[in-house]
Amino acid sequence: MAGSFGAGPVPDSADVVVIGGGVVGCAIARALSRYELSVLVIERSPDVATGTSKANSGILHAGFDAEPGTWKARLNVQGARLYAELSEGLGIPRKATGSLVVAKDAAQMETVADLRHRGIDNGVPGLEIWSREQVLAHEPNISPEVAGALWAPTGAIVCPFLATVGFAENAIRNSVRIVTECAVTGLDVADRQIVAVNTTRGRVATRFVVNAAGLHSGEIARLAGDDSFTIKPRRGEYILFDRSVGKLVNTVLFPTPDKVSKGILVSPTVHGNVFIGPDATEIDDPEDKETTAGGLAGIIAGARRIMPTLPLGTAITEFAGLRAAAGKDFVIGPSPVARGLVHAAGIQSPGLTSAPAIGEVMVEVLQDVGLRLRQKASFVPVNPAKPRFHEMDRATQAELIAADPLFGRVICRCETITEAEIVAAILSPCGARTVDGVKRRVRAGAGRCQGGFCGPRVTAILARELGIPVTSVRKDSADSWLFMSRADLEAGEGVHA
Numbered sequence: 001m002a003g004s005f006g007a008g009p010v011p012d013s014a015d016v017v018v019i020g021g022g023v024v025g026c027a028i029a030r031a032l033s034r035y036e037l038s039v040l041v042i043e044r045s046p047d048v049a050t051g052t053s054k055a056n057s058g059i060l061h062a063g064f065d066a067e068p069g070t071w072k073a074r075l076n077v078q079g080a081r082l083y084a085e086l087s088e089g090l091g092i093p094r095k096a097t098g099s100l101v102v103a104k105d106a107a108q109m110e111t112v113a114d115l116r117h118r119g120i121d122n123g124v125p126g127l128e129i130w131s132r133e134q135v136l137a138h139e140p141n142i143s144p145e146v147a148g149a150l151w152a153p154t155g156a157i158v159c160p161f162l163a164t165v166g167f168a169e170n171a172i173r174n175s176v177r178i179v180t181e182c183a184v185t186g187l188d189v190a191d192r193q194i195v196a197v198n199t200t201r202g203r204v205a206t207r208f209v210v211n212a213a214g215l216h217s218g219e220i221a222r223l224a225g226d227d228s229f230t231i232k233p234r235r236g237e238y239i240l241f242d243r244s245v246g247k248l249v250n251t252v253l254f255p256t257p258d259k260v261s262k263g264i265l266v267s268p269t270v271h272g273n274v275f276i277g278p279d280a281t282e283i284d285d286p287e288d289k290e291t292t293a294g295g296l297a298g299i300i301a302g303a304r305r306i307m308p309t310l311p312l313g314t315a316i317t318e319f320a321g322l323r324a325a326a327g328k329d330f331v332i333g334p335s336p337v338a339r340g341l342v343h344a345a346g347i348q349s350p351g352l353t354s355a356p357a358i359g360e361v362m363v364e365v366l367q368d369v370g371l372r373l374r375q376k377a378s379f380v381p382v383n384p385a386k387p388r389f390h391e392m393d394r395a396t397q398a399e400l401i402a403a404d405p406l407f408g409r410v411i412c413r414c415e416t417i418t419e420a421e422i423v424a425a426i427l428s429p430c431g432a433r434t435v436d437g438v439k440r441r442v443r444a445g446a447g448r449c450q451g452g453f454c455g456p457r458v459t460a461i462l463a464r465e466l467g468i469p470v471t472s473v474r475k476d477s478a479d480s481w482l483f484m485s486r487a488d489l490e491a492g493e494g495v496h497a
């Protein structure tokens, strides 16, 4: 099976079907692509990284939070290490910022000391308790009320979209097929063995199914009669500040955690922004990504406890992400009901960090339930590097423009993103199909104007490169049409042909 990406037909059969094109499904697909197998990823959206993987804190946690002995503890530490090894080759922007858990008083210093012991048990290297003076020297904008902190040098930040795209692209380069705009609607089980996956694009015969459907993984399990876990969505809201805030913060700043969450943090992003959030609100609707006045007020109050003078005037957007909570730990392993069905479910934080390690462990889980593996001699572990024009010096930029004039056309003025980069993002093996897909890959539209200026030009480039009418370009989801005729508007329909 040749690698491919897009809304094409599903094949009649596959050795392994992975349900869900989030960071977990794509990391699993990449891990499986090392073997002589036909691997099919089924994703119901037009792109990868459109679920929880697109809206999170982007932190590679060091691994001191999770209870020792849990999947979370093991896979977090292993995942953080794997990102350090893999990111550059896969084109995943990552910065080794380290992280601080900030304590405000003696009681919190005790919690921080406990976290250090827990981290040591989990195998986290280099943890140190820092004095007030050390913290203030490292983070001059932090609240002067700080008493000390836990320093974790292996904490880091990453671009969550490009992590997902990096795993997906490499999987495709190694023959994985990712079919988008295709929803799994049923699982056929005969004599307690998975035999096929039913989708909105047809039936795929298979004996091995990986359930990596995030917020919907409980529903997928139940399609096979497996009700061993349920998913409870837990929303987290954020505010993102413009890059003009400069070096407001050098590292990831966590408050001392409580029992439910790691608390409201203040953190840089790999692209030079700063964000505050998330809170943690249990909700019922797995699609409800609304931000709320109360939630945003709460995260501002929480963040001010760490950094009293927040640059609220530079806020450029708010967003929310939904954690797929299934209990205290990840749900990793074979279904107790249907042979051949294996779960990578309930992957809440630190799921982004753990993803590459989940990929490794799911290969073992599949082997345990009977999947035969043979190494692929032709496996290519890296993706070709993609030029980032705005990060280059003038001389290199001039060379690029001389070689390809499209590097001389800046489409996104806020982030200095050129037409050549946008075209490459559309034409790459895991290419953008939507306006937000372009934004997530190359940041056209991710700056201060949030696409107000470049949005129409990106839309026109997408139409040209994909060979579709401009009225068929979508913002993000399958039915997020950008244009409507008067008749369709009156009928409540979008234009898409």
Ligand SMILES: Cc1cc2nc3c(=O)[nH]c(=O)nc-3n(C[C@H](O)[C@H](O)[C@H](O)COP(=O)(O)OP(=O)(O)OC[C@H]3O[C@@H](n4cnc5c(N)ncnc54)[C@H](O)[C@@H]3O)c2cc1C
Pocket: 019, 020, 021, 022, 023, 024, 025, 042, 043, 044, 045, 048, 049, 050, 051, 052, 053, 054, 055, 056, 057, 058, 059, 060, 061, 182, 183, 184, 185, 212, 213, 214, 215, 216, 217, 234, 235, 236, 237, 278, 320, 321, 322, 323, 324, 347, 348, 349, 350, 351, 352, 353, 354
């Ligand atoms: C607020 C918040 C902050 C977080 N911060 C961090 C952090 O800093 N560091 C960290 O390590 N982790 C963090 N996480 C956790 C991390 O984001 C998740 O663990 C990770 O993104 C989960 O990835 P996933 O692939 O399991 O899920 P998703 O990204 O949701 O992917 C699941 C995919 O399955 C698809 N799907 C669902 N049903 C079907 C179907 N029937 N057919 C086909 N496809 C289907 C969906 O469309 C979706 O694309 C955070 C999470 C939240 C919400």
